[in-house]
Amino acid sequence: MTLNLALIGLNHKTAELDTRERASFHPEKLPEALRELVERPGIQETMIFSTCNRVELLSRVKNSAQGLESMEAFLREKSCIDGEQLREKLYRYSEQQAVRHVFRVASSLDSMILGEPQILGQVKSFYNVAVQAGTIGTYLNGLLQAAFHAAKRVRRETSIGEYSVSVSSAAVELARKIFGDLRGMSILIVGAGKMGKLAATHLRATGVRSVRVANRSPQAARELAAHFHGEAVPFEELTKWAARSEIVITSTGSYELLVDYARAQQIMQERKNTPIVFIDISVPRNVDPNVGTIDNVFYYDVDDLGAVVEANLQERRKEAALAEKIVEQEVDSFCARLHSLDMAPVVVELQTRIQEICQVELDRFFKKAGPRDPQERRELEVMISRIAGKIAHPLITQLRSTDHDPLQQAAYLDTLKRIFKLQKDSES
Amino acid sequence: MGWILQGALALYAVGLLLSLVGFYRKRQLFITIALALVGCGFIAHTVFLTLLGFQRRHFPITSLPDSLCFLAWSLTLTFIAAYFRYKINALGAFVLPLVSALMVLSGTVWEENHAIPPLLQSRWIYFHTSVAFLAYAAFFLTFVSGVLYLIQENELKSKNFRFLYFRLPSLQVCDELLRFSLFAGFILMSLTIVTGAFWAQQAWGRFWSWDPKETASLMTWGIYLVLIHYRLSARWRGRRAAYISIVGFVSAVLTFSISLFKGLHTYL
Numbered sequence: 001m002t003l004n005l006a007l008i009g010l011n012h013k014t015a016e017l018d019t020r021e022r023a024s025f026h027p028e029k030l031p032e033a034l035r036e037l038v039e040r041p042g043i044q045e046t047m048i049f050s051t052c053n054r055v056e057l058l059s060r061v062k063n064s065a066q067g068l069e070s071m072e073a074f075l076r077e078k079s080c081i082d083g084e085q086l087r088e089k090l091y092r093y094s095e096q097q098a099v100r101h102v103f104r105v106a107s108s109l110d111s112m113i114l115g116e117p118q119i120l121g122q123v124k125s126f127y128n129v130a131v132q133a134g135t136i137g138t139y140l141n142g143l144l145q146a147a148f149h150a151a152k153r154v155r156r157e158t159s160i161g162e163y164s165v166s167v168s169s170a171a172v173e174l175a176r177k178i179f180g181d182l183r184g185m186s187i188l189i190v191g192a193g194k195m196g197k198l199a200a201t202h203l204r205a206t207g208v209r210s211v212r213v214a215n216r217s218p219q220a221a222r223e224l225a226a227h228f229h230g231e232a233v234p235f236e237e238l239t240k241w242a243a244r245s246e247i248v249i250t251s252t253g254s255y256e257l258l259v260d261y262a263r264a265q266q267i268m269q270e271r272k273n274t275p276i277v278f279i280d281i282s283v284p285r286n287v288d289p290n291v292g293t294i295d296n297v298f299y300y301d302v303d304d305l306g307a308v309v310e311a312n313l314q315e316r317r318k319e320a321a322l323a324e325k326i327v328e329q330e331v332d333s334f335c336a337r338l339h340s341l342d343m344a345p346v347v348v349e350l351q352t353r354i355q356e357i358c359q360v361e362l363d364r365f366f367k368k369a370g371p372r373d374p375q376e377r378r379e380l381e382v383m384i385s386r387i388a389g390k391i392a393h394p395l396i397t398q399l400r401s402t403d404h405d406p407l408q409q410a411a412y413l414d415t416l417k418r419i420f421k422l423q424k425d426s427e428s
Numbered sequence: 429m430g431w432i433l434q435g436a437l438a439l440y441a442v443g444l445l446l447s448l449v450g451f452y453r454k455r456q457l458f459i460t461i462a463l464a465l466v467g468c469g470f471i472a473h474t475v476f477l478t479l480l481g482f483q484r485r486h487f488p489i490t491s492l493p494d495s496l497c498f499l500a501w502s503l504t505l506t507f508i509a510a511y512f513r514y515k516i517n518a519l520g521a522f523v524l525p526l527v528s529a530l531m532v533l534s535g536t537v538w539e540e541n542h543a544i545p546p547l548l549q550s551r552w553i554y555f556h557t558s559v560a561f562l563a564y565a566a567f568f569l570t571f572v573s574g575v576l577y578l579i580q581e582n583e584l585k586s587k588n589f590r591f592l593y594f595r596l597p598s599l600q601v602c603d604e605l606l607r608f609s610l611f612a613g614f615i616l617m618s619l620t621i622v623t624g625a626f627w628a629q630q631a632w633g634r635f636w637s638w639d640p641k642e643t644a645s646l647m648t649w650g651i652y653l654v655l656i657h658y659r660l661s662a663r664w665r666g667r668r669a670a671y672i673s674i675v676g677f678v679s680a681v682l683t684f685s686i687s688l689f690k691g692l693h694t695y696l
Contacts, residue, residue: 159454163594177584177593180600273665275599292585296666304587311589 003338005143006067007098008075008090009049009056012112015089017052023079023086025050030126031133037074038135042066045137047130047144049105051122053112058102060139064094096335102143103327106151108160115160115316120151142407143334150330157326160319163312168198170308171279171300172206175247178275178298182206188245189213189228190238190258192220195281195302196251197227203247204228212245214238216252239263243270249279250286257288264291279305337410346413347399349422351392358384429483432476433497437531439469440504444528447520451595459517463508466524470504477501487553489561490544492688496534498557500527502565506609510569514605516597522572552627560620566613567652567680570606574673577602581667603666606673607659614652621645644683651676 010023025033025048037057038046045060057075061067076086093101104110108119127144130136136144154160164173172182179185185208189200192215204211211230214237215221221232233241238258242248243266250258259267259278264287267276275296280287285301292299362384366372372380395416402409416422443466450458477498480488489498507523510516576596583593596602624642625635636642655672658664664672 157455162454174584176598177580178599180598275666295668298584300587307587308589311593315594 003095003099003335004044004061004063004067004139005059005098006061006064006071006092006094007056007058007101008068008071008092009054010086010089010091011054011056011110014091019081019085019089020052020055022081023050023055023075024052025055025078027129030129033078034130034133034135037071040070040074042070045140046071046135047127047140049123049126054105054110056105058098058140060137068092068094096331099143099334100327100331102147103150103330104324106147107154107323107327108151109154109320109323109327113165114313114320117155117161120148120155123147123151137408138411139407146330146334150327153326153330154323158319158322160316160323163315165309165312165316167302167305167309168195169202170305170312171199171249172202173312174279174298174300174305174308175203175277176206178277179246182208184209185246186210186212186244187247187249188233188241189224189230190235190248190250190286191215191252191254191282192224193251193253193281196249197224199249199251199279199281200228203249208247212241214241216254239267240270242276243267246275247277247279248287249281251281252286254282254286255284256286258286259291260288261290261294264288264294264297268294268297281305338407346416346422347396350395350416350420351388353420353422354388354392355385358388429476429479432472432479433531433535436469436472436476437528437535439465439472440500440524440528440531443469443520444524447524451518451521454517454595456517459520462520462524463511466504466520467508470501470508473501473504484544486544486549487557489553489557490548491539491542493534493538495561496530496537498561499564500530500534502561503527503530503568506562506565506569510605510609513608514597514601516576516601516605518576518596519572522576523569526568547631550627550630552623552630556620556623556627559616559623563613563616563620564680564684566609566616567648567677569609570613570673571677573602573605573609574670574677577606577666577670581670599666603669606669610652610655610659610673614649614656617645617649617652621649641683641687644679644686648676648679648683651679 010020012020015023030048030050034046034048037043037048037059042062043059044062047058049056049058055075057071059067059071061070072086072090072092075081075090076083079086101110106120106123108115108117111119123144127136130140164170175182175185182203183206187200187203187208187210189196189211190213192213200211211225211228212233213221213225213228213230214233214235215224216235218232218234221235224230225232242259248259252258264278273296275298277298278287278291278300280289280299280301283302287299287301289299289301291297362380365380366377399409399412399416402412443462446458446462446465450456450462477488484490489495503523504527507519507527511519577599579592580596580599580602582588583590583596584599621642624645628637628642629635651672655664655669655676658672659669
């Protein structure tokens with residue numbers, strides 16, 4: 001049995017941004033494009049997925065070759081990309097491969113940043129657009145639901161999306177590994193560098209108690225403090241304010257060391273040895289890296305944050321191996337569900353069941369009406385058997401007419417089985 | 429009745445296995461199930477000890493196997509309490525191996541109807557022994573949290589973000605558990621020494637006789653007192669406190685086991 005499924009597309013791995021831009025669909029024009037595509041030869045249901053990282057067309061088709069050809073022609077016309085160039089960058093999947101691809105995309109295994117969480121929402125919104133446009137039927141609907149299920153399992157059963165993969169959020173992660181809960185912590189931002197601001201924004205979002213800003217220019221300090229709803233403190237009192245903060249982020253353009261070893265020791269004395277983290281995002285550095293050797297002082301520079309990100313990515317890649325297994329299971333179970341729809345036994349049983357009902361009624365009639373002559377008896381039996389056949393016929397024709405649509409067929413088979421109390425399972 | 433204890437051991441063992449899997453694969457689900465199993469095991473264990481007490485008409489800790497069994501019970505109790513207070517997923521992987529080992533050890537040397545030494549026929553045993561074992565269990569947690577602290581601190585300071593960095597709790601949480609178990613253990617240990625002294629007065633006619641057990645317990649108590657003193661004076665946090673917690677625990681192990689070899693306190 002074939003799945004009648006086909007997908008073409010290009011993504012960040014196969015095509016550069018320029019090509020992806022030209023291939024992408026404007027959100028407003030998407031419903032129209034969908035309605036146009038579904039009219040193309042061989043296409044029965046379709047949806048389009050178009051973000052900055054990928055453009056994909058997914059369809060239920062009459063046969064794969066024709067469907068792929070139609071979709072490619074459609075994309076060529078819409079994107080005005082040269083045929084040869086487009087062919088090189090497109091990937092084409094059909095049948096089980098297409099199922100797997102959709103599942104992997106939804107589970108964020110095909111994303112530029114592995115495990116990033118937005119993709120599932122994006123898939124859902126493009127699915128909704130296609131539903132609104134009326135180009136999705138029961139089959140793609142079933143496929144997408146299965147894809148959402150797979151994606152949710154991946155989220156739940158792996159920690160693929162857990163670790164921060166940006167330098168500024170790595171600062172937050174490190175602070176958490178030291179302080180646990182960051183509520184009640186105070187941050188001191190020294191300088192007004194962009195990266196420092198970004199890290200502070202991430203920290204602010206965790207609910208820290210206060211943000212203080214020190215800058216050589218009091219004006220700049222006040223502005224940045226206002227941005228974080230914090231407080232500007234005098235640059236000259238750096239030591240004092242550092243001692244009152246748990247997290248110190250330095251991000252200045254200065255070439256001098258703002259916190260050297262001796263000053264850090266002084267700070268620790270004032271803090272009564274409670275832990276402090278220096279996150280030094282400036283290049284050249286503003287804090288002596290050796291302060292990290294003092295008890296309860298933790299020091300990280302840009303490279304260290306980069307190392308956290310690298311370690312986290314590695315962790316995500318490990319989790320991805322697990323996620324691939326889950327996706328494989330889900331693909332198998334989806335395909336198995338479709339393959340289990342062998343109709344033959346159901347047809348036979350349906351016929352027998354109707355025949356039985358008629359036979360029971362006939363026997364009752366003979367019992368009540370007394371003996372009949374054999375000729376009449378035979379005629380009655382023939383008539384009853386014809387009625388049984390006529391009742392079963394449209395049901396079976398209808399069942400056969402859903403051959404091209406496995407999911408609808410599954411639903412139909414299920415209904416029949418329930419109405420006529422047929423076998424629970426036709427898999428045997 | 430033995431089957432109840434075996435059931436408890438089986439639950440602990442499966443709980444340990446799931447804790448290790450959950451630790452390795454970082455899955456909350458495994459940790460939660462492990463905790464539920466350990467909780468059930470603990471209930472079975474408690475039922476067993478209660479029944480044993482009724483059967484013997486005496487506090488059910490009068491021999492080495494009894495002691496090991498009760499120590500496992502105390503450890504599980506403190507483990508469950510610590511988990512609910514601090515939600516440290518890694519804790520089970522570090523505490524439950526000892527619980528299971530003690531249970532197995534206790535089972536292999538178990539003796540059904542041993543005679544109860546006449547010296548132990550005293551009401552003091554209920555209080556003195558209970559607080560003593562809970563103190564040991566608390567100090568074990570202090571030790572574990574100190575070790576976890578040192579490992580995590582090493583990961584953070586050496587900037588090696590590896591296997592354990594991802595799996596161990598934050599330094600803050602380790603330090604809080606260390607502090608809490610330290611104070612709890614210290615109070616329990618003080619009570620143990622005081623009740624022990626009264627019992628000794630009753631049994632041997634003297635409050636204190638510098639028996640090896642008494643000496644060792646005083647040394648352990650002193651080490652923890654020093655740690656508490658420096659903690660409160662706010663100088664020894666984190667790493668230094670963690671080192672002392674390890675020294676203290678070695679001393680506590682010595683205190684627990686010394687009476688196996690000599691002295692008045694030979695029944696543990």
